[in-house]
Amino acid sequence: MVLKVALIGSGAIGSRVAELLDAGAAPGAELTGVVPRGDTRTGFSFEAALELADVVVECAGVAAVEEFGPRLIAAGKDLLVTSIGALCDASLRKALLEDGPGRTFLTTGALGGLDAITAAGAGGTISRITVESRKLPAALIQPWMDGQTRADLLSATHAVELLRGGPSELIRAFPKSTNVVSALALAAGNWDVVQAVLIADPAAKQTSHHVRAETSLGTFDIRVSNEASPGNPASSALVPHAVVRGLKTLANASGSFI
Numbered sequence: 363m364v365l366k367v368a369l370i371g372s373g374a375i376g377s378r379v380a381e382l383l384d385a386g387a388a389p390g391a392e393l394t395g396v397v398p399r400g401d402t403r404t405g406f407s408f409e410a411a412l413e414l415a416d417v418v419v420e421c422a423g424v425a426a427v428e429e430f431g432p433r434l435i436a437a438g439k440d441l442l443v444t445s446i447g448a449l450c451d452a453s454l455r456k457a458l459l460e461d462g463p464g465r466t467f468l469t470t471g472a473l474g475g476l477d478a479i480t481a482a483g484a485g486g487t488i489s490r491i492t493v494e495s496r497k498l499p500a501a502l503i504q505p506w507m508d509g510q511t512r513a514d515l516l517s518a519t520h521a522v523e524l525l526r527g528g529p530s531e532l533i534r535a536f537p538k539s540t541n542v543v544s545a546l547a548l549a550a551g552n553w554d555v556v557q558a559v560l561i562a563d564p565a566a567k568q569t570s571h572h573v574r575a576e577t578s579l580g581t582f583d584i585r586v587s588n589e590a591s592p593g594n595p596a597s598s599a600l601v602p603h604a605v606v607r608g609l610k611t612l613a614n615a616s617g618s619f620i
């Protein structure tokens with residue numbers, strides 16, 4: 363049986379996922395349509411995705427998870443989320459993870475090591491997870507920043523610490539750049555053990571995430587240095603490939619790491 367996939371969002375991640383699916387990168391999965399933003403009276407629509415897709419991939423942002431996620435799950439569809447920070451909201455988290463009948467999957471996205479953290483959280487205890495993320499300053503400019511803050515950031519000649527805190531604080535201020543922090547909390551099964559720091563680094567050649575997880579089953583030190591997505595310097599180029607890997611597993615798990 364073919365796994366029918368719909369996408370919400372066709373930016374840097376979504377458009378690459380569509381290309382990869384069309385090129386047959388996930389045997390057993392095929393692209394049914396992409397939900398456009400706004401007026402959907404012509405062509406594919408969210409209603410068409412509800413009717414035709416087995417799994418809907420969100421690669422549109424935190425607000426899109428809030429807007430579409432609960433309806434998909436209530437309709438019995440599966441949802442694959444990239445904007446994982448949306449799950450900082452406890453009531454949305456319940457709707458997506460507990461209420462069913464649809465299932466919510468979370469992409470590993472820009473990170474590695476979530477499998478080990480999930481296993482350690484289930485089989486042991488996690489005392490602390492820290493993550494330091496570094497990106498180029500231009501990728502971290504936000505709509506709420508005033509002109510002076512933007513100018514200072516863009517002209518910085520040294521690394522600048524932008525924010526330190528837990529998943530909710532980070533996602534509120536940098537919703538397109540700190541989903542990995544929420545991913546770590548979900549992997550740990552604990553929203554209180556993760557502390558993050560976001561750094562704008564003019565010398566950053568790649569986007570990096572340095573995770574350190576202290577658990578009763580071991581200490582995991584995980585560093586990823588990702589190329590930026592060609593379409594969006596704020597997103598790692600790895601993310602669409604992580605999404606497609608997940609779809610491939612859903613469609614045909616044989617031989618997959620799960």
Ligand SMILES: NC(=O)C1=CN([C@@H]2O[C@H](COP(=O)(O)OP(=O)(O)OC[C@H]3O[C@@H](n4cnc5c(N)ncnc54)[C@H](OP(=O)(O)O)[C@@H]3O)[C@@H](O)[C@H]2O)C=CC1
Nearest residue numbers: 371372373374375398399421422423445471472541594597
């Ligand atoms: N889990 C992880 O490791 C990572 C997660 N992410 C998440 O993935 C998201 C997407 O990243 P990326 O592709 O680089 O971002 P882009 O900005 O390149 O693309 C987002 C696309 O989604 C569209 N969109 C937004 N809202 C809607 C909607 N309601 N309906 C239909 N389309 C919509 C946008 O349209 P428009 O241009 O009109 O706004 C845009 O085309 C990020 O916002 C972030 O939350 C990103 C990187 C890593």
Ligand SMILES: O=C([O-])CC(=O)C(=O)O
Nearest residue numbers: 472539540541542597598
């Ligand atoms: O792509 C990345 O490296 C991380 C990112 O933007 C996010 O977590 O939202």
